[in-house]
Amino acid sequence: MCAHVLVAEDDEMQAELIRRSLLTEGHTATVVHDGAAAIAAARSLRPDLVVLDLMLPVIDGFGVCRALRGEEDIPVLMLTARSTEDDVLLGLELGADDYMTKPYSPRELMARIRTVLRRSGRSTEDRQETAVVRAAGLSVDAVRHEVRCDGAPVDCTPAEFEILLAMTAEPERVFSRRQLLQYTRGLDRASTERAVDVHIMNLRRKIETDPRRPVRLLTVFGVGYKLRGDRA
Secondary structure: OOOEEEEEOOOHHHHHHHHHHHHHOOOEEEEEOOHHHHHHHHHHHOOOEEEEEOOOOOOOHHHHHHHHHOOOOOOEEEEEOOOOHHHHHHHHHOOOOEEEEOOOOHHHHHHHHHHHHHHHOOOHHHHHHHOEEEEOOEEEEOOOOEEEEOOEEEOOOHHHHHHHHHHHHOOOOOEEHHHHHHHHOOOOOOOOHHHHHHHHHHHHHHHOOOOOOOOOEEEEOOOEEEEOOOOO
16 A cells, blocks of 8 residues: 655654655655644645654644644644643544554554555545645656656656655745755765755756756755745
8 A cells, every 4th residue: 555644753863764664665755844844745745644743843733633634634643752641632632543652663653554544545546636746837746756847757866856846845945955855865875965956956957948047946045945836
């Protein structure tokens, strides 16, 4: 059962461990590190499942779950270091499908994810219509692992695909090199922040008419990079 899972976890090492475990299981994964980004990504990506840490910055996991339940029917598996009965009950009352307390084993988490996906009845056919994100003339299909630019296929490396998927899901968000690097770790363990510049340069060669004067994938000087925000 292949699924697209949104991981909302502010601990970057923990998030990377979950992402790698999901990839090993044959799933695709998008990782965000705060509650506002989780809501935005869930709305644009409509993933098959959200793995949601309660102790998120900006908006906590309870707030994220409350927002999603008000408009989306996406299964939610909550993670937290807080295990009091009140926390568990509140999470379930807000619509969480399952609840795990830290520490937990990755194998147990993957087993719980399989169970939630099976109960939710999310099918591959459903995902093919909902796992495509679009911005700046680009479409990125997380299920088929395909990228198109103005309708034409784009051949991307795994690291380039992960960067484009993250940026297309949140157009106009400025990503630092460090943040983009998190999406490529595990694909290239030797990567450094400077390697992100190389990935961006290579992507511009593939998606820009003039890579020296980019109009889609823009530099925000002193900060990082962003993808133009229109959904064309």
